[in-house]
Amino acid sequence: MAPAQRPDPPVPAAAPVPLLKHGGIFTAVNPADWIRHWRQPNHLMLAVPWPGFFGLITAGYLLLHLLFALLYRLDPHGIAGVAGETTSFSEAFFFSVQTLGSIGYGTFHPSSLFTHLLVTVESLLGLIVIALMTGMAFSRFSRSTARILFSDVATVHDYEGLPTLMFRLANERRKTILEARVQAYLAIDERTREGHRMRRLHPMALTRDRSPLFLLTWTLMHPIDVHSPLRGRTSADLRAGQAEIVMAFSGVDATLERPIYAHHHVPAPGVLFGQGFDDMMQEEEGQGQCFDFANFNRTHPSPWHGPDLS
Incomplete structure (x- = not known):
């Protein structure tokens, strides 16, 4: 009679993998995360803040001279006018x-063929590096910024x-922006009939999405009618779908005559049902009407x- 087989020990269940919740549609394209552009030097030099830009230029400048200093040292007698032998x-x-x-200055000068060749290579490289750095600095200075406050x-x-x-x-610069345009979308997690989870963008029609001139403030309105993606949704629905209101602004800077862009998103907790904005137009004694940005x-x-009244 065959011996009874011992049952295999139970396999411990694998630990559940924690799910990472996304923090919004713009999380993956945060402009402050400039270090991710290191494989694209031109993009990196435009995305890095000004202190980082000058820091990278200084570091590259010093590394270049350290490299050529090591090359010049390969010929100890290749530079004339030095203090020692x-x-x-x-x-x-x-x-x-x-x-x-x-x-x-005239004190140091090359005295060998090897050093003359290194000087030639470094001079040519210097022309290229200076041209590139000048072009990047000009690109940064000439780039217009929106300074749009949402x-x-x-x-x-x-x-x-x-x-x-x-x-x-609001236009923080208080300078005229021409052909201003705003687009609004509802970004929300939804499931298809097959059960697939997808992040969808539903366009939200605005009462007025264009303005020939934008100088101070602008209140955008989206009527929640039968065509609105917000119709029938409560604040609980928006939170359950990790919804957010996505806004994209574009216009032309009247001073620089260059296009400007800005974007913003309001997460579901920031959509306040049963609330309205305070009036920014205030009456001042002896001054008439004025804007109160507070x-x-x-x-x-x-x-x-x-x-929903939540």
Whole structure:
């Protein structure tokens, strides 16, 4: 009789892999994460902040001279005018500085064919490096920035008898922007009939999405009608779908005559149902009407007859 087989020991269940929640549609393209451009030097030099830009130029400048100083040291008698019998590292380094900058004080000068060839290569490389650095610096200076301020929250309340989503923009530079245009989308997680989870972008029609001139502030309105992707959704629905209101701004800087772009997103907790923005136009005694930018993000309870008052 065959011996009874011992049952295999139970295999411990694998530890569940934690799911990482995304932080918004712009998480993967954060402009502050400039280090990811290191494989594209031109993109890196345009994306890095100004202190980093000058730091990279300084580091590259020093590394280049250190490299040529080591090459000049291969021929200890190749540089004439040095203090000792052979060229020291510091003398080779400063000779490289003079060569790349075309300074030529006259104290140091090449005295061998090898050093003459190195000077020729470094001079040619210096022309290319200076041209590249000048072009990148000019590109950074000539690049126009939007400086468009978006409201931290979006409000939903009744307007002209129809529930309406509103958010604000402000021109921080107070300089005229021509042909301003705003596009708004609802980004939300949805599942297909087959059960696939997808991040979808639903366009949101605005009452006025273009302005020939944009100088101070602009309140954008999206009527929640039968065609709106927000129709029938509550704040709980938006939170469950990790929804966010995505806004994209474009226009032309009237001073530089260059296009400018800006974008922003408001997550689901920032969509305030039953709230409205405070009026920014205030009456001042002896001064008439003026804008109070302290009210840019302030809200107050406003009538809202939708399915959700949270």
